[in-house]
Amino acid sequence: MLEIKNLCAGVEGREILKGVDLTITAGEVHAVMGPNGSGKSTLAAILAGREGYEVTQGQVLYNGVDLLEMDPEERAREGLFLAFQYPVEIPGVNSTYFLKAALNAIRKHRGEPELDALEFLSLVKEKMKLLELREDFLKRPVNAGFSGGEKKRNEIFQMAVLEPKLAILDETDSGLDIDALRVVAEGVNRLKRPDNAQLVITHYQRLLNYIIPDFVHVLFDGRIVRSGGKELALELEEKGYDWIAKHEAVTA
Amino acid sequence: MQTTMIPEQIKQADPYLAAFERFASNGAEEPQWIGQLRKSGMARFSEIGFPTLRDEDWRFTNVAPIARLPFRPLLQPVRGDLPDPTGFNFAKIESSRLVFVNGHFAPELSRVLPLPKGAQITGMANALANDGALAQKHLGRHVRLEQNAFAALNTAFFTDGALVFIPAGVEVPQPVHLLYITTATETGATAHPRNLIVAERDSRVTILESYVSTVHGAYFTNAVTEFVIGEHATVEHCKFQDESPAAYHIAALQMSLGKNCDFISHSIATGAKLSRNNINTVLGGEHIECVLNGLYLTKDDQLADHHMIVEHAKPHCNSHEYYNGILDDRSRGVFHGRILVRPIAQKTDAKQTNKNLLLADTATANAKPQLEIYADDVKCTHGATVGQLNKDSIFYLRARGIDAETARRMLIHAFAGEIIDRIRCEPAREELDRVFWDRLEENPHVADVK
Numbered sequence: 143m144l145e146i147k148n149l150c151a152g153v154e155g156r157e158i159l160k161g162v163d164l165t166i167t168a169g170e171v172h173a174v175m176g177p178n179g180s181g182k183s184t185l186a187a188i189l190a191g192r193e194g195y196e197v198t199q200g201q202v203l204y205n206g207v208d209l210l211e212m213d214p215e216e217r218a219r220e221g222l223f224l225a226f227q228y229p230v231e232i233p234g235v236n237s238t239y240f241l242k243a244a245l246n247a248i249r250k251h252r253g254e255p256e257l258d259a260l261e262f263l264s265l266v267k268e269k270m271k272l273l274e275l276r277e278d279f280l281k282r283p284v285n286a287g288f289s290g291g292e293k294k295r296n297e298i299f300q301m302a303v304l305e306p307k308l309a310i311l312d313e314t315d316s317g318l319d320i321d322a323l324r325v326v327a328e329g330v331n332r333l334k335r336p337d338n339a340q341l342v343i344t345h346y347q348r349l350l351n352y353i354i355p356d357f358v359h360v361l362f363d364g365r366i367v368r369s370g371g372k373e374l375a376l377e378l379e380e381k382g383y384d385w386i387a388k389h390e391a392v393t394a
Numbered sequence: 395m396q397t398t399m400i401p402e403q404i405k406q407a408d409p410y411l412a413a414f415e416r417f418a419s420n421g422a423e424e425p426q427w428i429g430q431l432r433k434s435g436m437a438r439f440s441e442i443g444f445p446t447l448r449d450e451d452w453r454f455t456n457v458a459p460i461a462r463l464p465f466r467p468l469l470q471p472v473r474g475d476l477p478d479p480t481g482f483n484f485a486k487i488e489s490s491r492l493v494f495v496n497g498h499f500a501p502e503l504s505r506v507l508p509l510p511k512g513a514q515i516t517g518m519a520n521a522l523a524n525d526g527a528l529a530q531k532h533l534g535r536h537v538r539l540e541q542n543a544f545a546a547l548n549t550a551f552f553t554d555g556a557l558v559f560i561p562a563g564v565e566v567p568q569p570v571h572l573l574y575i576t577t578a579t580e581t582g583a584t585a586h587p588r589n590l591i592v593a594e595r596d597s598r599v600t601i602l603e604s605y606v607s608t609v610h611g612a613y614f615t616n617a618v619t620e621f622v623i624g625e626h627a628t629v630e631h632c633k634f635q636d637e638s639p640a641a642y643h644i645a646a647l648q649m650s651l652g653k654n655c656d657f658i659s660h661s662i663a664t665g666a667k668l669s670r671n672n673i674n675t676v677l678g679g680e681h682i683e684c685v686l687n688g689l690y691l692t693k694d695d696q697l698a699d700h701h702m703i704v705e706h707a708k709p710h711c712n713s714h715e716y717y718n719g720i721l722d723d724r725s726r727g728v729f730h731g732r733i734l735v736r737p738i739a740q741k742t743d744a745k746q747t748n749k750n751l752l753l754a755d756t757a758t759a760n761a762k763p764q765l766e767i768y769a770d771d772v773k774c775t776h777g778a779t780v781g782q783l784n785k786d787s788i789f790y791l792r793a794r795g796i797d798a799e800t801a802r803r804m805l806i807h808a809f810a811g812e813i814i815d816r817i818r819c820e821p822a823r824e825e826l827d828r829v830f831w832d833r834l835e836e837n838p839h840v841a842d843v844k
Contacts, residue, residue, distance in 0.1 A: 190793050191792075191793070192789055192793075193785070193789070213792070213798070214789060214792040214793050215792045215793075215795050215796060215797050215798070217793075218792070218793055218794055218795035219795045224793055226790065226793075229790070230784075230786045230787050230789075230790040232787050232790065232791075232805070232808060233808065233811075233812035233815070234807065234808030234809060234810070234811030234812030234813075234814075234815060235804055235805070235807075235808040235811065236811075239804075240791070240794075240796075240804070241794075243796055243800065243804070244791075244794035244795045244796055245795075247794075247795040247796055247797065247800075248795045251795070283808075283811075283812065283815065286812075300794065304794065304795070
């Protein structure tokens with residue numbers, strides 16, 4: 143589904159990713175872990191198509207197509223979804239209006255009929271239960287005045303409505319208390335299917351107690367320095383990122 | 395310096411003085427105190443004259459075009475055909491409606507719903523002719539004439555307006571709508587609406603004000619509205635200034651707020667060639683919640699100016715000002731927000747934001763926040779932005795599959811929507827939402843904004 147080959151990228155001439163290789167196949171859950179400044183969020187931003195990053199080398203193929211050539215909205219319509227680390231507050235844009243516009247843009251792209259207001263409402267009501275969202279949620283402006291936990295739940299709620307093929311969760315656990323974390327993680331787990339995949343980006347291991355990854359990768363100084371199964375996350379938790387840093391220093 | 399200034403101002407005031415003398419000689423049936431009030435207004439106007447760009451409070455707004463207008467106060471009610479008010483905004487909202495034509499109350503076009511006992515909604519001229527006690531207690535006692543030549547001129551020449559009195563403990567369930575229609579086509583035809591809104595303690599009322607016209611003319615509306623809000627009262631005020639694009643509109647809004655009251659005032663401005671709202675609020679009791687919310691949409695060579703003073707005179711009050719402007723062509727938006735925190739007003743929480751979106755490179759926004767804080771335990775913040783759409787917001791929408799142009803359109807609408815969303819009166823909110831949606835969609839530049 144996703145093949146990242148030797149991806150090198152940066153901002154304003156400063157190199158952040160220094161040759162990332164990662165392959166994700168349908169049905170898999172991958173976790174990318176790393177300390178602050180290792181390039182985790184840069185990787186998520188480049189995959190989603192945020193402006194301001196310069197790709198200097200390498201390639202990203204998404205279902206065999208060059209992802210980096212696509213506009214952000216094209217990526218979304220092709221089934222790529224980024225759950226933002228910092229969801230943007232958009233006062234004045236009603237949540238229902240926004241999400242219906244997004245869903246219908248995606249459905250149109252897939253050749254499916256657009257949903258009218260009633261069909262949309264019955265679809266989202268189901269998904270709201272999944273994330274334990276209050277009824278008035280849809281009447282509120284997008285993320286405006288939401289707590290940190292509400293914003294993150296809203297991201298996963300949007301994911302549930304838009305049904306992406308590849309979901310990238312960028313630090314979805316940050317700022318969540320344990321109850322909110324459980325709700326969010328359960329939401330994500332229920333959206334897992336054999337034909338989609340998830341890339342979970344996180345600093346801490348605790349999210350991976352709830353979202354069990356098939357593969358764990360350690361991103362350090364712009365490269366994936368270690369990959370393994372879910373037990374790698376536990377090892378990291380126990381030994382800390384210093385363990386990787388020391389090891390890297392020795393091999394360098 | 396003084397001696398050289400005076401002759402110039404007397405000269406400027408001359409036609410106004412002459413008009414005033416004619417007007418005053420006809421006012422024999424008025425109670426004496428009103429004559430005194432008018433004289434004090436005229437004296438003040440003669441003394442200070444129209445402001446110039448040298449006045450700090452007027453440095454972005456040149457009122458010379460108003461000073462150059464021939465002064466034609468609309469002192470008599472319209473004779474003959476009256477306009478049909480039903481097509482104007484807010485006119486279909488179920489409300490007690492007072493309609494004013496060229497500044498004069500038109501009872502034929504007005505309708506007051508059954509009111510709770512003691513409440514009064516009536517024309518000012520009527521009220522003064524019958525029982526002036528209430529008006530005498532408040533009229534001219536709140537608005538400050540020292541620095542406001544226009545309010546002084548209004549005080550000298552007002553003929554009518556609205557008087558709304560809500561006694562203690564009374565809730566008026568339907569909004570009160572004050573509709574001002576100008577039909578005068580002469581250049582310089584001037585209406586001086588004078589309104590007094592008194593909401594006593596524990597009362598609750600919503601006031602809608604709208605200013606419109608049936609003509610395209612260089613007329614002048616010079617309004618003064620005094621609000622006297624009692625303890626624990628809940629008052630919403632929503633003003634929609636949608637005058638003719640050739641008109642001039644100046645208004646003074648003076649709010650005197652009592653403790654624990656909840657006051658929200660919206661100023662929505664789309665009309666007039668030049669408009670200015672002087673909004674002065676005095677938070678004169680503890681635990682007041684005061685929100686001033688505004689939106690201006692201008693094009694061509696319009697200028698929309700909001701100048702406000704929020705005076706925290708007691709501790710533990712919250713005031714929020716939210717003003718957004720959407721400016722096109724060569725138009726200008728001016729925002730001047732002064733927050734004054736008196737030494738006694740500890741635990742003040744005052745916030746102010748002014749955001750401007752320019753739809754054309756030739757449009758201008760002037761923002762002047764001004765904090766004057768004499769207490770030490772307060773929270774005061776202000777922020778002003780001028781420019782373009784938020785890139786993070788555009789990316790967020792695109793990352794959900796929405797194309798770039800639709801995303802930009804959504805955000806332009808949102809710029810208006812976030813202000814309109816604060817209007818609590820649902821029918822007024824929905825109507826303004828539609829008005830702004832349509833006007834923005836009609837705008838050819840909305841598609842080009844980056």
